[in-house]
Amino acid sequence: MIVPMIKYSFLVYHKQYEEFLDEIRNIGVVHIIEKPFEETQTLKANKSLLNEYSSTISLLKKRLKNQNSVTESADTDDLSYDGFALLDQFKNYQQRLEYNNQKLTALKKELNAVEPWGDYDLHRIESLSRNNLSFRFFVASKQKFKSEWENQYPIEVISETGTSVYFVLVQANKENYEIEADEIKIPKVSLAQLKSEYDFFINDNIKVNKGLDDLASQINVFEKAKNDLFGDISYERVKLSTQKEADERVMLLEGWIPEENSTSVSDYCDKIRVLYISSKPEESDKVPILLKNNKFAKLFEPIGKLYSLPTYAEIDLTAFLAPFFMIFFGFCLGDAGYGLTILALVTYYKMFKAKAEIKPILTLVQYLGAATILMGLVSGTVFGVNLLDTGYLLNNESLKFLASSNVPQDIISKISGIVGQHYATRDQYFAAITGAIGADDLNEYRSEFMRSAFSDYSILNSFRHLILDSQNMFNLALVFGMFQILFGMGMKAANMIKQKSFVFSISTISWMILIIGLIVLQGGAAAGYFTKESVTMPTYILLGVSGIGILFFNDPSANIFISFAKGLYDIYGMATGIFGDLLSYIRLFALGTSGAILGFVINQIAVQFLSIHYAGPILFVIFLIIGHTLVLLLSVLGAFVHPLRLTFVEFYKNSGFAGGGKAYKPFTN
Amino acid sequence: MENVAVILSYTGLVLMVLLTGIGSSVGTVMGGNATVGAMKKKDDAFGSYMLLSALPGTQGLYGFGGFFIINSKGIINASMSMTQALAILAAGLILGIVGLISAIRQGQVCANGINAIGNGHDVFGNTMILAVFPELYAIIAFATTFIISQSL
Numbered sequence: 001m002i003v004p005m006i007k008y009s010f011l012v013y014h015k016q017y018e019e020f021l022d023e024i025r026n027i028g029v030v031h032i033i034e035k036p037f038e039e040t041q042t043l044k045a046n047k048s049l050l051n052e053y054s055s056t057i058s059l060l061k062k063r064l065k066n067q068n069s070v071t072e073s074a075d076t077d078d079l080s081y082d083g084f085a086l087l088d089q090f091k092n093y094q095q096r097l098e099y100n101n102q103k104l105t106a107l108k109k110e111l112n113a114v115e116p117w118g119d120y121d122l123h124r125i126e127s128l129s130r131n132n133l134s135f136r137f138f139v140a141s142k143q144k145f146k147s148e149w150e151n152q153y154p155i156e157v158i159s160e161t162g163t164s165v166y167f168v169l170v171q172a173n174k175e176n177y178e179i180e181a182d183e184i185k186i187p188k189v190s191l192a193q194l195k196s197e198y199d200f201f202i203n204d205n206i207k208v209n210k211g212l213d214d215l216a217s218q219i220n221v222f223e224k225a226k227n228d229l230f231g232d233i234s235y236e237r238v239k240l241s242t243q244k245e246a247d248e249r250v251m252l253l254e255g256w257i258p259e260e261n262s263t264s265v266s267d268y269c270d271k272i273r274v275l276y277i278s279s280k281p282e283e284s285d286k287v288p289i290l291l292k293n294n295k296f297a298k299l300f301e302p303i304g305k306l307y308s309l310p311t312y313a314e315i316d317l318t319a320f321l322a323p324f325f326m327i328f329f330g331f332c333l334g335d336a337g338y339g340l341t342i343l344a345l346v347t348y349y350k351m352f353k354a355k356a357e358i359k360p361i362l363t364l365v366q367y368l369g370a371a372t373i374l375m376g377l378v379s380g381t382v383f384g385v386n387l388l389d390t391g392y393l394l395n396n397e398s399l400k401f402l403a404s405s406n407v408p409q410d411i412i413s414k415i416s417g418i419v420g421q422h423y424a425t426r427d428q429y430f431a432a433i434t435g436a437i438g439a440d441d442l443n444e445y446r447s448e449f450m451r452s453a454f455s456d457y458s459i460l461n462s463f464r465h466l467i468l469d470s471q472n473m474f475n476l477a478l479v480f481g482m483f484q485i486l487f488g489m490g491m492k493a494a495n496m497i498k499q500k501s502f503v504f505s506i507s508t509i510s511w512m513i514l515i516i517g518l519i520v521l522q523g524g525a526a527a528g529y530f531t532k533e534s535v536t537m538p539t540y541i542l543l544g545v546s547g548i549g550i551l552f553f554n555d556p557s558a559n560i561f562i563s564f565a566k567g568l569y570d571i572y573g574m575a576t577g578i579f580g581d582l583l584s585y586i587r588l589f590a591l592g593t594s595g596a597i598l599g600f601v602i603n604q605i606a607v608q609f610l611s612i613h614y615a616g617p618i619l620f621v622i623f624l625i626i627g628h629t630l631v632l633l634l635s636v637l638g639a640f641v642h643p644l645r646l647t648f649v650e651f652y653k654n655s656g657f658a659g660g661g662k663a664y665k666p667f668t669n
Numbered sequence: 670m671e672n673v674a675v676i677l678s679y680t681g682l683v684l685m686v687l688l689t690g691i692g693s694s695v696g697t698v699m700g701g702n703a704t705v706g707a708m709k710k711k712d713d714a715f716g717s718y719m720l721l722s723a724l725p726g727t728q729g730l731y732g733f734g735g736f737f738i739i740n741s742k743g744i745i746n747a748s749m750s751m752t753q754a755l756a757i758l759a760a761g762l763i764l765g766i767v768g769l770i771s772a773i774r775q776g777q778v779c780a781n782g783i784n785a786i787g788n789g790h791d792v793f794g795n796t797m798i799l800a801v802f803p804e805l806y807a808i809i810a811f812a813t814t815f816i817i818s819q820s821l
Contacts, residue, residue, distance in 0.1 A: 058713065306794035471819065474812070583809060590808045593815065594727075594734035601737065637720060638727055644794075645801045 002316050003290040004259040005031075005664075011275040012251045014244075020274060021238060025231075027264050028668030030255040031288045037240040046233050053083075053226035056090050060216040067213060081218060083225020090215050097208050100201045107198045114187045114194055116159045116166040122190055129173075136169045140181035153177050231669060238667055256288050256664070287312035289661035297322050299364040307648045308659030313499045317657055320491060321647050324484050328643035330371030331477065334592030335599055337383030338632050339372025372639075378476075379592060380467035383628060384599020388467050391456030392429035394419045398452035405448045411437050426469060429453060474589045481585025482519070484646070485578060486512055488654030495656055503556045507567070508656075510549025511574060517542040581650045587642050595635040602627035674754035678745045681754075681761030682736050685814070689732025689768030689807075696725025696776030703780035707787025714786050717793045721779040724800050728772035728807045735764045735814040742821055753821050760814040767810040771803040778803070 008030065012020045024030050039047075117137065125135050138155075145165040149155055154177075157167045171177060243252040257265055262278065269276050281287045289309045291301055297319035304318045333339065343366055350362040380387035399419065402412050415436045423429040433442050433449055442449065450465035468476060489512050496505035521535040521542065551567035552560060606627065609619040652659075700722025707718055739745075739757055782796025 307798070470815070474815070584805055586812045587805060587808045590731070590811045590815075591727075593738075594730050594811065597734045597737045598730060601733075634723070634726065634730070637723055641724065641797050641801050642804075645798050648798050 001292050001319070002310060002312060002314075003292045003664075005256045005281060005287050005290070005312070006259050006262050007033075007279050007281060007285065007287075008255050008257055008262075008265065009277045009279075010251075010253045010255075010269065011245075012253065013274075014249050014251055016272065016274065017242075017251045020272070021235065023268060023272075024265070025235070025667055025669055027268065029257050029261040029666050030265060031257070031664050032238050032241055032667050033254040033256065034237060034241045035243065037237075040236070040240070043233065043236050043240070046229060046236065050226065050229050050233060052087065052091075053222060053229060056087060057219060057222050057226060060090075060212075060219050060222065063212060063216040064219065067216070081221045083221050083228070086215060086218060086221055087225070090212070093208050093212050093215070097205065097212075100205050100208065104198065104201050104205075107194060107201065110187070110189065111191075111194050111198060114189065114191050116161060116164075117168075117187065117191070118158060119191045122186075122188065125186065132173045134171055134173055135186065136171065136177075137184050137186050138167050138169060138179060138181040139184055140165050140167075144180065149179065153179060155179075234667060255667070258290055258664070281312060283313070285312070286662065288664035290664035291316055291318060293318050296367075299360055299367065300325060302361070302364075303644070303647070306644065307652070309661035309663060310657065310659055311661045314657065314659075314661075315491060315495050315498060317491060317652070317655060320487070321651060324480075324487075324651065325643050325647055326367055326371040327375065327480070328588055328646060329368045329639050330373075330375030331480070331588040332591040332595070332639035332642055333372045333635050334375055334379050334595055335381045335383065335635075336373045336376025337381075337385075338595075338599075338628075338635065339369045339374075339376050341369075341632065342372065342636075343369030375592070377463075378466075378468055379470075379473050379596065380464070381592075381596045381599065383624075384596060384601075384603045384631075386596070386600065387460055387464065388469060389425035389427075390460055390464070392423040392426065392453040393456075394421070394453055398454065401452045402445075402448055405445075405452075407445050407448050411441055411445065426450075470589075470593060473592065474586070477585050477587075477589040478582060480588065481582050481646075481650070482515075484585075484651055485581055485654050486515060488651045489515075492654065492656035503553065506549045506553035506556075507570070510546040510553070514542060514546035514550070515578070517546070577653075581654065584646065584650055587646070591635070591638050591642055595631065595638075598631045598635075599628060602631060672747070674749050674751050675745060675747065677751075677754040678749065678757040681758035682739065682745075684758075684761035684765035685735045685739075685768075686732045688765030689735075689772065690729045692769035692772030693726050693729030693732075696728070696772035696774075696779070697722055699773070699776035699780040700725065700783060703783040703787075707783050710787040711789065714793075717786055718783050721782050721793070721796055721800065724779050724797075724804070725772040725776040727804060728768035728775075731807055731811040732764055732768050735760060735811055735818075738815060738818045739821070742818060744821055756817050756821060760817045764807075764810045764814050768807045771807045775800050775803045 010020070116139075129135070141164055142160070145167075149167075150157070153169055154171060155167045155169045157165060159166045167181075169177060169179065238253070241253070244250075245252055266276065266278070268274075289312060291298075291304075291309070293301060293316070300318050300322040303325060304316075304321065310316050330339065346362050346365045346369060350359060350366070354362055376382060394415065396419070399412055399416075403409070415433060418432050418436055421432065423432060430442060430449075447465060455461055455464055489508055493505035493508040493512070496502075496508065518539070521530070521539050524530045525532050525535045550571065551564050553563065554567035554570055555563045558566070602624065606620050606623045609623055610616045612619060651657075700718070704715070704718040704722055708715065739760065744753060745757070778800045779796065782792055782800065785792045785796070
């Protein structure tokens with residue numbers, strides 16, 4: 001349900017205005033109507049500061065996550081620190097870290113260049129050079145370096161790496177040797193000096209990281225500073241949205257207040273003598289949306305918001321999509337064992353570990369788990385095991401049951417040949433009965449035959465006849481689809497009545513009557529409830545009556561010819577649309593079936609492990625757990641997304657849901 | 670002649686699993702590649718990226734499901750009829766080709782969504798919904814395979 005809103009226009013004397021705004025913010029129920037305004041420098045600066053806080057908080061959160069729980073528990077509650085000063089400190093640390101890292105990269109490069117030459121005294125080399133003895137540094141690849149050079153030239157090999165040889169040539173300043181190797185400049189910094197610089201930056205980084213860790217433990221201060229700043233920004237925006245009248249002496253502010261909270265504001269205004277006008281929303285108003293649903297439907301609000309909030313004039317569909325979504329999720333996942341697993345895990349987590357804010361989501365998942373159990377039982381699938389084909393056996397007790405269920409004695413006597421025979425699957429069992437009594441009699445007493453057969457597992461006897469086979473699950477998916485489409489049309493008609501008048505809903509109601517009528521009459525005739533002749537006349541009447549509604553009331557605001565033309569176009573749209581929409585619901589069956597098949601295959605493979613001696617049972621269990629976990633995760637994804645599509649496309653389309661409402665955000669602390 | 674029927678049937682099964690499998694692999698890789706790129710810009714939305722990347726994976730499963738439904742009928746043998754064989758081949762072509770193309774196209778939608786999320790747009794829900802549009806046709810192909818298998 002959408003909470004009714006009232007529009008308030010406040011006229012406040014300029015000297016009172018700051019006090020008024022403070023109190024309005026304390027009450028915290030007014031959604032201010034923002035007017036177009038030019039952003040001030042302060043507002044721009046505050047917005048960029050807010051971004052800095054947000055990015056800092058997310059960086060610090062990551063840091064906290066990477067630390068162990070000891071540091072995390074050191075979260076300070078002392079909010080007396082200055083958030084801005086801490087932010088400054090954080091930025092300094094970040095800059096230092098960046099500078100240090102740049103330095104370290106450069107030093108690392110230099111170290112790599114100097115390391116092969118070892119530690120030497122640059123001053124001595126220079127003083128020797130002044131005294132007519134110079135040093136030249138060379139590097140050559142191992143392939144190029146010739147060992148005879150050591151005899152030919154005054155060289156000394158300093159070091160060798162995997163591919164290169166580093167050597168020094170000592171010569172008198174007059175001499176000039178030519179060697180086929182790369183001469184390099186004598187590094188001007190010694191290895192020891194570089195190492196000490198490198199260590200300095202490494203140590204400084206440790207200090208900076210320690211400082212950042214300390215800041216991370218004060219994340220609450222950052223959060224508070226961010227919230228305060230957000231408050232300041234909202235305040236500034238409200239001030240900028242104020243219209244100044246009468247030489248800036250009177251301030252005009254407009255806002256929306258939920259009807260149920262309006263007295264708190266009007267009482268305050270009366271008390272301090274602020275003039276205000278309150279009015280109900282008009283059609284052209286863009287009213288903010290606040291949803292108020294019962295406990296169950298409230299859980300599905302996040303799902304509805306994935307698409308869009310309704311506009312104020314529309315009916316909120318959350319409560320109506322909830323049961324469908326739940327059942328559809330169950331249908332797609334379709335395995336009672338998986339449902340039970342989800343329900344058990346989520347219940348445990350919710351009871352012992354979950355934080356309060358995520359509990360509603362967990363409750364939603366509990367409902368989805370319960371729906372999965374239900375739909376899993378309907379299709380007879382538990383952890384990939386098919387409960388339907390669990391052996392069929394007729395015995396004397398079965399015959400007594402058949403007799404007591406009014407099955408004629410001659411039919412019972414015909415099946416005496418298959419009493420005592422065991423059939424593995426339902427198909428085989430029915431094939432045997434068809435052979436004995438014929439298909440017509442089987443169809444008539446199908447339910448009795450299903451109930452009378454004993455399963456290999458006695459626990460199933462009481463409900464196995466209720467389990468639907470895959471053909472029936474296919475049909476059930478379409479039935480659910482037809483039901484949701486019709487329900488959507490009902491919502492569309494209700495929306496029309498709410499937003500305009502009954503006349504505008506006649507076309508939609510006519511469509512509903514036509515579809516339901518055709519299903520009852522033609523479907524009933526096809527199923528043998530009526531004769532074909534007896535439904536001919538009612539069908540014509542149905543077509544006539546609904547045709548008038550569809551063609552002549554399509555658009556009551558236009559003239560009759562335009563309405564008729566629009567009606568014709570509508571017929572084309574509906575004929576193709578409904579068929580497509582209905583087919584879309586096949587996904588419920590397909591996802592359920594493919595999930596069940598995968599689960600079954602996991603079981604089949606796992607059973608193979610049992611033949612291995614000793615390790616077999618362990619591998620069996622491990623494979624089952626891993627396999628079913630994977631299938632469950634994969635199926636859950638599909639089971640969530642596909643009902644979303646059915647809701648947002650098929651259901652919303654047939655409900656005429658437009659959406660696009662903006663959320664109610666009160667001006668508050 | 671009997672052998673031809675068996676060959677046609679297995680060709681159908683091969684196409685079913687092969688093409689849908691290729692489609693799903695390509696589709697999920699598209700999502701994966703986009704994820705790697707998007708992680709550079711926004712690394713805290715990996716959950717959304719992963720879910721979107723996984724979406725095109727279902728076609729491969731439909732292919733396998735179709736193979737399983739038909740294979741478990743136990744009719745592929747020397748005594749099978751040519752009609753049955755052609756029905757299986759048809760199912761393989763339908764599910765294989767539709768699965769192949771829809772998975773790749775779905776992967777493109779997902780990859781675009783992942784890029785957009787990486788750039789800071791809040792389009793996870795919207796992408797999810799749009800991405801399942803092409804999948805419907807793979808689902809219909811799977812349902813078709815199921816209906817064909819019922820009549821074998």
